[in-house]
Amino acid sequence: MKKSQLDKNGSIYKEETRLIVLLCIVGLLFLCLVGYLTYIEVFSKEEFINNAFNQRQWKQEENTLRGDIVDRDGVILAYSTMNYDEKTQTREYPYNKLYTHLVGYTSKIYGKSQIELAYNKQLAGLTDLTGLSDLTEQISGNKKGDTVTLTISNKLQNAASKVMGNRNGAVVAIQPKTGEVLCMLSNPSFSPDSQSLQEKWSLLNDDETSPFVARATNGLYAPGSIFKTILLCAALDNELENIEIDDNGEYTVGNKTFTNSGQKAFGRISLEESYAVSSNVAFMQTGDILGQETVKNYMKKFKIADKIPFELTVAKSRFDYDETLNKADFAQLCIGQGKLLVTPFQMALMVSGIANNGILQKPYIVSKVTSSLGIAVESTKPQIWDRIVSASTAAKVTEYMTTVVDSGTGYNAKINGIKVAGKTGTAENEVEGKEHTWFVGFAPADDPTIAVAVICEYSGNTGGSDCAPVAAQLFKTWLNN
Amino acid sequence: MGLFNTKRPIIMIILINILGYALLSFFGHNYDTDMLYVGLAVIGMLCFSYILTSKFGVQDGYIFLIVAMLFSIGEIMLYRIDSFYGHRQLRWLAVSLLCFFVVYFVIMKFNFWSKIGYAYYIFAVALLVATIFLGTTRGGAKNWIFFGNFGFQPSEIAKLLVVFFLADRFNRPEKYRISNIGEGVVTSALVYILIGVMLLQREWGTSILIFLVFISLMYIFGEKKRIIFGNLFLGCVVCILGALIVPHIKVRIDVWLDPWADMTGKGYQITQSLFAIGSGGFFGSGIGLGSPEYIPEVHSDFIFSAICEEFGILGGVAVIMLYFLLVYRGIRISMKVNNIFYRCIAAGVSILFGFQTFIILGGVIKLIPLTGITLPFISYGGSSLLISFAAVAVLEAIANRNETVR
Numbered sequence: 027m028k029k030s031q032l033d034k035n036g037s038i039y040k041e042e043t044r045l046i047v048l049l050c051i052v053g054l055l056f057l058c059l060v061g062y063l064t065y066i067e068v069f070s071k072e073e074f075i076n077n078a079f080n081q082r083q084w085k086q087e088e089n090t091l092r093g094d095i096v097d098r099d100g101v102i103l104a105y106s107t108m109n110y111d112e113k114t115q116t117r118e119y120p121y122n123k124l125y126t127h128l129v130g131y132t133s134k135i136y137g138k139s140q141i142e143l144a145y146n147k148q149l150a151g152l153t154d155l156t157g158l159s160d161l162t163e164q165i166s167g168n169k170k171g172d173t174v175t176l177t178i179s180n181k182l183q184n185a186a187s188k189v190m191g192n193r194n195g196a197v198v199a200i201q202p203k204t205g206e207v208l209c210m211l212s213n214p215s216f217s218p219d220s221q222s223l224q225e226k227w228s229l230l231n232d233d234e235t236s237p238f239v240a241r242a243t244n245g246l247y248a249p250g251s252i253f254k255t256i257l258l259c260a261a262l263d264n265e266l267e268n269i270e271i272d273d274n275g276e277y278t279v280g281n282k283t284f285t286n287s288g289q290k291a292f293g294r295i296s297l298e299e300s301y302a303v304s305s306n307v308a309f310m311q312t313g314d315i316l317g318q319e320t321v322k323n324y325m326k327k328f329k330i331a332d333k334i335p336f337e338l339t340v341a342k343s344r345f346d347y348d349e350t351l352n353k354a355d356f357a358q359l360c361i362g363q364g365k366l367l368v369t370p371f372q373m374a375l376m377v378s379g380i381a382n383n384g385i386l387q388k389p390y391i392v393s394k395v396t397s398s399l400g401i402a403v404e405s406t407k408p409q410i411w412d413r414i415v416s417a418s419t420a421a422k423v424t425e426y427m428t429t430v431v432d433s434g435t436g437y438n439a440k441i442n443g444i445k446v447a448g449k450t451g452t453a454e455n456e457v458e459g460k461e462h463t464w465f466v467g468f469a470p471a472d473d474p475t476i477a478v479a480v481i482c483e484y485s486g487n488t489g490g491s492d493c494a495p496v497a498a499q500l501f502k503t504w505l506n507n
Numbered sequence: 508m509g510l511f512n513t514k515r516p517i518i519m520i521i522l523i524n525i526l527g528y529a530l531l532s533f534f535g536h537n538y539d540t541d542m543l544y545v546g547l548a549v550i551g552m553l554c555f556s557y558i559l560t561s562k563f564g565v566q567d568g569y570i571f572l573i574v575a576m577l578f579s580i581g582e583i584m585l586y587r588i589d590s591f592y593g594h595r596q597l598r599w600l601a602v603s604l605l606c607f608f609v610v611y612f613v614i615m616k617f618n619f620w621s622k623i624g625y626a627y628y629i630f631a632v633a634l635l636v637a638t639i640f641l642g643t644t645r646g647g648a649k650n651w652i653f654f655g656n657f658g659f660q661p662s663e664i665a666k667l668l669v670v671f672f673l674a675d676r677f678n679r680p681e682k683y684r685i686s687n688i689g690e691g692v693v694t695s696a697l698v699y700i701l702i703g704v705m706l707l708q709r710e711w712g713t714s715i716l717i718f719l720v721f722i723s724l725m726y727i728f729g730e731k732k733r734i735i736f737g738n739l740f741l742g743c744v745v746c747i748l749g750a751l752i753v754p755h756i757k758v759r760i761d762v763w764l765d766p767w768a769d770m771t772g773k774g775y776q777i778t779q780s781l782f783a784i785g786s787g788g789f790f791g792s793g794i795g796l797g798s799p800e801y802i803p804e805v806h807s808d809f810i811f812s813a814i815c816e817e818f819g820i821l822g823g824v825a826v827i828m829l830y831f832l833l834v835y836r837g838i839r840i841s842m843k844v845n846n847i848f849y850r851c852i853a854a855g856v857s858i859l860f861g862f863q864t865f866i867i868l869g870g871v872i873k874l875i876p877l878t879g880i881t882l883p884f885i886s887y888g889g890s891s892l893l894i895s896f897a898a899v900a901v902l903e904a905i906a907n908r909n910e911t912v913r
Contacts, residue, residue: 042842044727045854049838052861056827059865062874063820066784074785079770079778082786082798 078137083152090151091115093171095129095141097180098206098393104129104142116220121180123215124187127240128178128338128391131218136227140240141174141392144337148172148395148403170398177206177393185503186211189496195462195482196241196370199500202378202468202477204408205387209478209500210371212241244341246367247481250453251304251489252464253362255376258301258426260324261312262419269315270294271308279353284310284361287452287488301426302434304450306361313360321360322347327414328376329386330368335411337391343368363454370479373466378477380427381447381468384420386411428471431494436465438494441502445471448497450489460484465493469501476504517557520575524550527583530794542586548597549582556604565611566906567840573833574884574899578892580826581885584813585806587794592806592887599889603896610897614904621848624675624682628697631668634661635704642708650708659890662705662713663881667898669701669717670724670855677728678848691725691734709755712866712878718742719862724855728847763876776803780871783816784823791819806887808879811871826885827868834861840906849905856898 066074074080092106092115103125106115117132119125130140138146146152151171186197186209199209214237216222216230230237239245261267275291277284286292286306292299300308313321325331325345334340344367351359358364371389379386387408394405415423427447430436436448448467455462463485468477478500480493528546532539553575560571578600586593614620638661643651651658676683676694683690698721705714722742725735749756758773766774766781779802787797799805799813815823837857844850860883867886870877881891 040729041727041850044729045838045842048723048727048854048858049835052834052858052865053831055861055865055869056831058874059827059868059872060824062869062872063784063815063823066781066872067789067820070781071785071788074782077770077778077782080782080786081801082782085798 083150084134086152087150088113088115089169091170092117092132093149093151093398094173095145095149096173096175097178097183098176098208099180100175101180103176103178103180119218121184122217122219124183124211126215126218127212127242128176128183128210129218131220131223133220133223135220136223140338141176145172145174145392145395149174151398172398172403173396174392175394175396177201177208177391178210179208179504179507181507182209182500182503183211185499186496187213189499190482193482193485193492194235194241195480195485195493196245197478197480197496197500198242198370198374199476199478199504200374200378200389202381202387202474205378205389205411206393206408207389207391208476208504210242210391212239212243212245240338241370241481241483243336243338243369243371245369245481246341246344247370247462247464247483248364248366248453248455249362249368249373250451250462250464251306251362252373252376252449252451252466252479253366253368254301254304254309254360255380255423255427255449255466256324256328256330257309257313257316257321257360258297258423259327259380259415259419260316260320261297262422263416264316264320266312266315267297267422269297269312271297271300271305271311273300273305273307275307277307277310277357279357282354282357284357298426298429301449302429304435309360310357313356318351318356321356327412328379329412329414330366330372334371334375334389336371336389340371341369343372362451370481373464373481374477374479377449377466377468377479379414380420380423381474381477382420383417384413384415386414424471427467431467435488435490436467436494438490439465439467439498439501441469441498441505444469444501444505446498446501447471447474448494450494452488455484457484460486463487463489463492465489465497467494467497469505476501517554517572517575520553520572520579521550523576524553524579524583527579527794528586531583531586533795541590545586545593545597549579549600552600552604553579556607559608560903563608563611564907565903567836567903570833570836570899570902573829573836574896577826577829577833577884580814580818580822581810581882581887583794584810584817584885585887587817588799588806588810588813595889596887596892599892602889603893606893607896607900610900611904614901615907620671621675621678621846624672624679627668627672627675628701631665631672632701632704634668635665635701635708637661638708639704650710659893660888662708662710663890663894665701665705666713666717666859667856667894667901669698670720670852670859672697673721673724673855674848674851677724677851678846689731689734691730695734695738711756711759712870712880715878716859716862716866716880720855720858723858723862724851727854728851759876759878763873766873776809777871777873777877779803780809780812781873783812784820784872787816787819789819789821791815791817791822793817804879807881808867808877808886809871810886811868811882814885815872827864830860830864830883834858837902840902844905844908846908849908853902853905856902859898860895 091108094102095104096102104119106117108115128140130142132138132142149171190213194213197211200207214235216237272294273292275286292303292305331343331345355364359366388411390406395403397403424447427449428445431439431446431448435450439446439448446469451464453462463482465480468474478497480496482492485492524546528542532542582596585596638652641652643653650660650662652661680690683693685693702714702717750760762773766777770778783799783802794817797816799816802809802812805813834857837853841850841853863883867880867882869875881888883895
C-alpha cells in the first residue's frame with residue numbers, strides 16, 4: 027500500500043517536472059517571438075519603411091506638400107501644387123528636360139530618381155514616421171516638405187544646354203576650390219512630369235540612344251587624349267620634364283603599329299610640345315619609360331575606378347588594376363584607349379584637382395536642406411578628399427594646359443582677356459570614323475573658379491572643334507557672373 | 508469589495524478601456540460619442556462578470572483578468588479598424604461571457620465528464636465530417652458551418668473536444684486497448700483520423716496545433732518513449748511530404764522564405780504585415796495614427812500586426828507576455844489538481860493557448876510559415892471568442908472543484 031502510494035506520488039512529481047519543462051518550452055517560443063520582433067525593429071525597419079510597396083509612404087507623402095528643389099541662386103527647378111479638393115498633388119518641372127538627369131522625377135508608377143530619390147525623405151517630410159515629432163504641423167494643418175538647395179547654377183545649365191543643342195553627350199562643371207557641382211547636363215533627356223512619363227515610358231525604353239542613362243554620371247567612355255594629363259603628372263614627378271622625344275609618327279609593339287592622329291610626325295619634341303599637339307607616339311614612349319606600375323599608381327592617385335562619394339550615384343570607372351597588361355594594351359592605355367572606361371564626372375574631378383593646386387575636393391550637389399519654417403536642417407561644407415599631385419606639378423600641368431589652349435589643339439576654348447587651361451581628346455569607339463570627342467579644362471588658369479569636362483558622342487570631329495567651344499561658353503557665362 | 512482590490516488589478520482594465528475609447532472617439536477628427544458608450548458597455552460587461560466570478564468564489568481570478576485585458580486590447584483594435592467588426596464582436600462578448608458562466612457551472616456541478624471519453628471523440632469527428640458536407644469555403648479553407656446568418660468554425664470546438672478525449676485516455680488507459688494493441692497506438696490512430704479529416708478541409712494550422720498538443724500531453728503523462736518518437740517521426744514525414752507534394756503548402760513555404768519576390772501577389776499579405784510592424788517602431792504610431800488597413804484580413808489573422816503598428820513592438824511584447832501569464836496560470840492549476848483527468852485537461856488547454864499564440868504570431872511576423880488560425884481573445888470571430896472563453900471557464904472550474912484540489 028505504502029509503496030503504491032509512493033509510486034503514485036513519484037509519477038505525479040515527474041508529471042509536475044514535465045509540466046514545468048513544457049511551460050519553459052512555451053516561454054522559449056515566446057522569447058523567440060520577442061527576439062524576432064526586436065530584430066525586425068533594429069535591423070530591418072529602415073528597409074521595410076522605405077520599401078516602394080509600403081503605401082504608408084505614399085499616404086504620408088500625399089498629405090505633405092512635396093518640398094521645392096532650387097538652384098544656388100534660389101531659382102525653382104521643381105515644385106509641387108496641391109489640389110485640395112481631390113487631395114492630390116502635381117509635381118511641376120519648369121525647365122522640363124533640362125534637369126531630368128539631375129533633379130530626377132517622382133512618379134507613383136515608375137518610382138523616383140536622382141535628387142527626388144536621394145532626398146525623398148526630406149522633400150516628402152518623412153523624417154519621422156511615428157507622428158509624434160510633427161504634432162505642431164498636424165495641429166496647424168498644412169504641412170510642407172523641406173526645400174533642397176543645389177549648388178547648380180541654372181544660368182550655367184541653360185548655357186550648356188543651348189550650346190550643346192541636340193548633340194548627345196555630357197557637360198560637367200565643378201568649382202575646384204569647393205567641390206560644388208555647378209552644371210551637370212546629360213543629353214539626350216526626357217520630360218520628367220508624370221504624365222509624359224506615362225505616355226512615353228515604353229517608347230523611351232526602346233529608344234536606341236538610351237535616354238534613361240544619365241551620361242554625366244553614368245556614361246562610360248574611353249578618355250582618349252585627355253588621359254595624357256595623368257601621364258604628364260607622372261612624367262613631371264619622375265623628372266622627365268626635359269626629355270626630348272623622337273616622334274617619327276609611328277610606335278611599334280610586336281606586330282602592332284600605332285600612329286598619331288592624322289598620321290602626323292612631329293620630329294624631336296619636348297614633353298610640353300608633345301602634350302600640346304597630343305602626340306600619341308611621344309606618350310607611348312613616355313609611358314614605356316615610366317613603366318606600367320607607375321602609370322597605374324598615378325591612376326589610383328586620381329581615384330580612377332574608385333567609388334566616388336557623391337549624393338547621386340556615379341558609375342565606377344572601369345579599370346582592372348590587377349591585370350598585367352601586355353605591351354600593346356599598355357601602349358593603348360597611355361593614350362586613353364583600350365582597357366579603360368571613365369565617366370565625364372570622373373574627368374571633371376581630374377581637372378578640378380589640378381586646378382586646385384593638386385588638392386581634390388569632395389564633390390557635392392546639395393548645399394543645404396531647409397525646413398518649411400526656414401530652418402536649415404542639413405548643410406554641406408566643402409571638404410578635402412585627397413591630394414592627388416604636388417602643388418608644383420599641378421602648376422606645371424596648368425602651364426602646359428594653358429599652352430594647349432593658347433597655341434595647341436584647344437584654341438577654340440580661348441576667351442578674351444582670361445587665361446584658359448585645357449586639353450582635348452578623341453576617343454575611338456565601336457563606330458569607325460565617329461569618335462567621341464572630349465574637352466577638359468578650367469578658367470581662369472591662374473585662379474580657377476570653374477573646371478569642366480565636355481563630351482560629345484559619336485561626333486567624328488575633334489575635341490578642339492566640337493567640345494572646346496562648349497567649354498568656352500561655360501567659362502564666359504560663369505566668369506561674367 | 509473585490510472591484511478595487513489592488514491584488515487583482517481590474518482597475519488596469521478599466522483604465523485601458525477608458526483611454527482606448529476616449530482616443531477612438533476623436534478618431535478621424537470627428538467627435539464620436541458612440542465610442543464612449545461602447546467603452547462603457549465593455550467596461551460594464553467585464554466588471555460585472557469579474558464581480559460575479561468573485562461572488563461565485565472562482566479561485567484563480569487572475570485568469571479572468573488576463574483574458575479581459577487581451578479582449579480589451581483586441582476590441583479597441585477592432586473598433587479602430589472597422590466599427591462593423593467592433594459591434595459584432597461586442598455582441599459576441601455578451602454571448603461568450605454567458606457561455607463562460609454556463610460552462611463553469613456545468614463542469615463544476617456534474618461528474619460524468621471523466622466517463623464519456625469516446626463521446627468527445629465521436630462528437631469532434633462528426634462535427635468535422637459534417638463540415639465537409641455542409642460547410643462553406645472562406646479564405647481558402649472549407650471550415651465554416653452556417654445556420655442562416657450565424658456561422659461558426661467546428662474546428663474550434665474540435666480542438667477542445669480532443670483535449671477532453673485525450674484526458675480520458677490518460678485517465679483510463681485500459682478503455683483504449685483493443686485486444687493486444689496498446690492504448691498508445693490506438694489513441695495515435697484515432698488522433699490521426701481526426702487530423703486527416705481536418706486536413707481535408709485545409710486546416711493546416713489547427714492540425715499542427717492538435718498534433719503538438721497531442722505530443723505534449725503524451726510527454727507529460729509518461730507515454731512510452733517509442734510511441735512519442737514514433738509519432739514525432741511520423742509527424743515530420745507528413746510535414747515534409749506535405750511541403751513537397753501539396754501545392755498550397757509549397758506556396759506558403761516559398762512565401763515564407765522570400766515574400767519580397769512576389770510583393771504584389773502571394774507575398775502581399777505578409778509584406779504588408781511586415782511594413783506595419785516596421786513602421787510602428789518600439790512605441791507605435793499611436794492609436795488611429797497608423798495605417799493597418801492596408802493589410803488584408805487585418806481584423807482576424809493579422810490583428811497582431813495592427814497592434815504592433817499602433818501600440819508599438821513594446822505593445823506587441825506586452826500582449827505576448829499576457830499570453831505567457833495565461834499559460835503559466837493554466838499550468839499552475841494543472842499542477843495543483845490530483846485527478847489525472849482534470850489535470851490533463853488543464854495542461855492541454857494551457858498548452859493549446861500557448862502553441863496557438865505562437866503559431867499565428869510567428870506566422871504574421873514571418874518567423875515561421877503562415878497558417879491561418881485565430882489569435883485567442885483578440886482576433887475577430889464569434890466561434891473563436893466563444894470557445895476561448897469556454898476553455899478558460901473549464902480551467903476555472905477545474906481549479907474550483909473542491910475534491911480535486913490538493
